[in-house]
Amino acid sequence: MSDTNGIVAEKAALRQAQMEKRDAIPRPMRLLAGHAVMGEPHWSVLSAHLPKPGGVIATYVAMRSEFDPGLLVMRLVNLGYKITCPRVTKEGLVFHQVKNAAELEEGPFGTRQPKTSAPILKPDLFLAPLLAFDDEGYRLGYGKAYYDRAFATHPDAKRVGLAFTAQRVDRVPRETHDVPLHAVLAVET
Numbered sequence: 001m002s003d004t005n006g007i008v009a010e011k012a013a014l015r016q017a018q019m020e021k022r023d024a025i026p027r028p029m030r031l032l033a034g035h036a037v038m039g040e041p042h043w044s045v046l047s048a049h050l051p052k053p054g055g056v057i058a059t060y061v062a063m064r065s066e067f068d069p070g071l072l073v074m075r076l077v078n079l080g081y082k083i084t085c086p087r088v089t090k091e092g093l094v095f096h097q098v099k100n101a102a103e104l105e106e107g108p109f110g111t112r113q114p115k116t117s118a119p120i121l122k123p124d125l126f127l128a129p130l131l132a133f134d135d136e137g138y139r140l141g142y143g144k145a146y147y148d149r150a151f152a153t154h155p156d157a158k159r160v161g162l163a164f165t166a167q168r169v170d171r172v173p174r175e176t177h178d179v180p181l182h183a184v185l186a187v188e189t
């Protein structure tokens with residue numbers, strides 16, 4: 001087995017274990033995390049990476065047991081930021097402006113995504129979902145490398161992961177295409 005195949009297998013095993021760990025976090029605790037991320041020290045960490053008001057923040061619509069960024073996004077909208085969400089295409093993620101949830105439609109993999117008619121905006125900051133993260137900022141996603149490709153396409157944009165502390169691991173296995181986050185806002189559950 002080549003080293004790349006070993007890393008892929010290691011990621012797959014970690015992905016399954018982390019999904020089970022995240023799913024085990026009680027729903028009320030996951031919901032409280034949405035409030036906690038707006039307090040200290042999380043807000044100060046995020047503020048250090050925010051663009052000026054009017055800037056573009058790429059976020060996601062939570063699925064499964066992901067950290068739900070909804071309350072945080074509402075606060076950012078109130079502070080004057082433009083919000084985009086990803087639309088899955090053959091080429092990767094394309095970030096379309098979203099002003100409210102009614103502008104979303106069903107997407108692949110159980111996602112909710114913007115309609116193709118929504119304006120495409122270039123992100124200044126990514127709020128990224130994840131299954132696992134480490135202290136060096138590496139994240140583990142669902143295995144399609146959508147976010148790593150989006151990060152590479154927008155190298156000047158800041159990258160902040162949203163997570164529960166239970167998702168921290170000693171080391172996320174890495175491949176050459178993996179792009180680290182600038183910060184992870186990890187909330188205790």
